[in-house]
Amino acid sequence: MKTVLIIGMGRFGQHLTRKMLELKNEVMIVDQREEALEALLPLVTSAKIGDCTNEEVLHSLGVGNFDLCFVCIGTNFQSSLEITSLLKEAGARFVVSKATRDIQAKFLLKNGADEVVYPERDIAERVAVRYSADNVFDYIELDEDYSIYEIPPLKEWVGKTIGEVDFRARLNSSIIGTKINGETSFLPGANHVFRAEEHLMVIGRKKDIDKILKHL
Template sequence: MKSILIIGLGRFGRHMGRKLIEEGNEVLAIEKSEERADTAVSVIQHILIGDATNSDFMRTLGVSNFDLCVVAIGDNFAMTLEIVVLLKDIGAKHILARANRDRYKKLLLRNGADEVVYAEREIAERLAVKYSVNNVFDYVELTPEYGIYEVAVPEAWVGKSISEQSIRTKHHVNIMAIKRGEVISPLPHPDHVFAIDERLIIMGHYRDIKRLVTK
């Protein structure tokens, strides 16, 4: 379980907040508009009405205690940039910001954002899964239960082969490819020996993936 701060409860903020809560995370949302907060309260219970550009208000939140801060404002770049700079200044660990233009993305990355996305519902839910579980680097949903995941090689697998691990039998997942750096090798041979610097592209039920990467 992670602690996540979401700033802005438009469509993106609501969708991401809902999915993060479904994944078992603690979510606190900040919204300036009481109307938007009222719309979101059915899916996100912990909402504060406040101005995220106000440094005094933001310092009361203990921003450095959150695992992730999401700036979900999409229609006001100046405000997004101001909030990102403020979050960085008061000790945010990891800042994910939303943008709708390439030049905005570059400016946000230069001024404190760790990651910038162009997003609506599908991307919001994908990011929620990614940030809910350690060692998951990417995710594509196939059905509500099954997906394709890019994950770190479990430490216990390093130095062992695919066949030695009996992966399909023991873990109920399928390895579709091995990724090392930017090189992807599809359908690895059963004799392939796992290395610490590799990532796995695997398909399976979310429950089995989560169990695998959290061991």
């Protein structure tokens, strides 16, 4: 469990808050608008109405006590930049700021952000990969080279084990999980038998998994 401060209760901030709570973290939320906080008040550890570009407001939050601080302001980049800088000056341990463009990310990193996230870009890329291929059920990019794909097994694998297919050696990728009817089993062994109705969660380099996709 971690202590988390989330500043900015737009759509991204609210979704982030709900997921952080679902993962059993302690969350404090802040926004200038009272109505933006209302739906989450019964769920979070604490909430505050305030403008975090004001140093007094920011210091009153005790930012140094949080494991993570998120700046989720997407409509006013100047405010996002100021808050990111003030958080670091106030002793924040780790600051994650939202950006929509690369130029914003550069300024945020120079002004105190430990990491920058691009939620809109990341979702757009994930959706593009998923829907441009007929047999990709889900997709998560890990870095420029590696990704996780959720795909069906090839027809010639069905009835064979992972060991018989020699998956890792032949395909230079690994199966980290299987899914049937929404239920996921992780780290299947070499004796796992491929079934036509299951989904495979495959991790590897994109260029290697692309070779598999061409045969689906």
